Amino acid sequence: MLRICTKILLPVLLIFLGTACEPEHLENPAVETVFTVESLLAKIPDEPSKAVLITTPEDFSHNENLQDLLLNAISPTECGATKLAEVSGRYFEKLLANPEALDHLAHYKYLNRQAAKLGIGSDYYGSNSIHTQFVGKLERDLERFWNIDREINILGQHNQTLEDRESLADIYWYSINDMESKEEAYRLADAIIALNQKFPELIRSPFISSDGFAAQNGKIVVGDGLIKLFAETGLQNDIVWTGIVTHEWAHQIQFHFMNSWYPSDNQMDAAERTRMLELEADFFSGYYMTHKRGATFNWKRAEEFFELFYQAGDCSFEFEQHHGTPLQRKQASFEGYLLAEAAKKKGQILSPQELHDYFLLKVLPETVRELQYF
Numbered sequence: 001m002l003r004i005c006t007k008i009l010l011p012v013l014l015i016f017l018g019t020a021c022e023p024e025h026l027e028n029p030a031v032e033t034v035f036t037v038e039s040l041l042a043k044i045p046d047e048p049s050k051a052v053l054i055t056t057p058e059d060f061s062h063n064e065n066l067q068d069l070l071l072n073a074i075s076p077t078e079c080g081a082t083k084l085a086e087v088s089g090r091y092f093e094k095l096l097a098n099p100e101a102l103d104h105l106a107h108y109k110y111l112n113r114q115a116a117k118l119g120i121g122s123d124y125y126g127s128n129s130i131h132t133q134f135v136g137k138l139e140r141d142l143e144r145f146w147n148i149d150r151e152i153n154i155l156g157q158h159n160q161t162l163e164d165r166e167s168l169a170d171i172y173w174y175s176i177n178d179m180e181s182k183e184e185a186y187r188l189a190d191a192i193i194a195l196n197q198k199f200p201e202l203i204r205s206p207f208i209s210s211d212g213f214a215a216q217n218g219k220i221v222v223g224d225g226l227i228k229l230f231a232e233t234g235l236q237n238d239i240v241w242t243g244i245v246t247h248e249w250a251h252q253i254q255f256h257f258m259n260s261w262y263p264s265d266n267q268m269d270a271a272e273r274t275r276m277l278e279l280e281a282d283f284f285s286g287y288y289m290t291h292k293r294g295a296t297f298n299w300k301r302a303e304e305f306f307e308l309f310y311q312a313g314d315c316s317f318e319f320e321q322h323h324g325t326p327l328q329r330k331q332a333s334f335e336g337y338l339l340a341e342a343a344k345k346k347g348q349i350l351s352p353q354e355l356h357d358y359f360l361l362k363v364l365p366e367t368v369r370e371l372q373y374f
Contacts, residue, residue, distance in 0.1 A: 028314075041316055055280030061331070064251075064278070066226060066244065083233045084308055096200045101199035108162060108208040114171050115161050116211065116221045122155035125241075127224055131310040135241060138295075143248050145294055150256045152219060154245060157209045157223035163196055165189050181266050189287070210242055214251035222248070235309055242295050243285065243305040250284035251277070253352045261356055280359050280366060282306075286336025287355060292348050299337050306333045335363045 079203065095102045106149040115121055161167045168189035172184050196203040206225030216218050222244055230240045237301050254261065254277060268276065288294040289302045310326040339350070350358070 008197070047073040064213060067210045084229065087229055089233045091206055095205055098199060098201060100204040101158055104195055104199070104202060105207065108202065111162055111168070112157050112169055113211060114175050115167065116155050116157050118174050119169050121158055122163035126160065126227070127160060131237060131241060134238060138242060140243055142246065145288060145349060146253060148253060148256055148352060152218050152220065152249065152252045154220045154222060157211050157221055159203060159209050159224060162192060162208065165193060165205060168192050189308065211301055212248065214226060214248040216255050218252060220245065220248045220252065230308065235308065236304055239297060239301055239305045243309055244286045246285040247281050250281035254280065254285065255350065259357070276364060279328060279364060280356070282329045282332040283336045283359050283363055284355060286333030287340050290337040290341040291349065292344050293349055294340070302337065306330050319325060331367045332363055336365070
């Protein structure tokens, strides 16, 4: 029943979840507001002017968002399993039970994306900071493991941010240029608080904090909802956090070496380039997660995460966001494990440059050639 339902619901879900940066109208008869859809859209600037942000829109651009890849898993395909799809589908069905709540989903997602850009509620991880100590250690360990001259920071994203009046007011105040006073921001914040009470299934939905991406300014955003959806498939939180963060950390390394590793005169088309970047991030992740001086997971535990994570793989070889099939992605991470295992006795850590060279020479051609049509 769930599979049939999720196939039908996928187009609807893509409409609402695929527009995370577009605010929706806040309707609440108990809170008077002067904003309409059109006026609110007009007020959202390309670059907020009331604060010095952690980022500009250009610096905050990213090549992928695991939130978007998550949606691909909701509809079962010949490319992957459906455990993650089942978990996601259950949460979406709760929202679909009240279409009026679903109308506000895109705006909630927009607010949480803005919160990450502004650094509001981003300095802790997990609901009530339950994972903060673990993620802090992971961040320090990755800095030591790959010592590059780049400041990389992990930002948390939370449903709780959208339950806090002060946080909501700050998001609106620093995101809308022409508010005459902060009282207007508080009125919009109160509208969200009222919506939370009216639609508890909305504020509790993991979809409103399910961002997961690396931004070019050195920031990595990981939402509580994303961790929750992966963990509810049966995985432990430690391996979910490690797997997601190391994949995004690898993208930060790619950003750092972008000019030398991926020259602009490269003849690859968009699909080939995206696949190469993603498979390399998978390779780096597999290497760190199983290295004796890295996360030290054995392959069995790492494989459980990778098999779920790679449901984001696809068979659309011509699509410019093609990440590689699940088999290709798993093979790339397995090659990372094999390389880490080969260094187990000496505990040697290969530099990013050495890993990149090995990936291009050995991993990429064999992985793509042998598994492309499986």
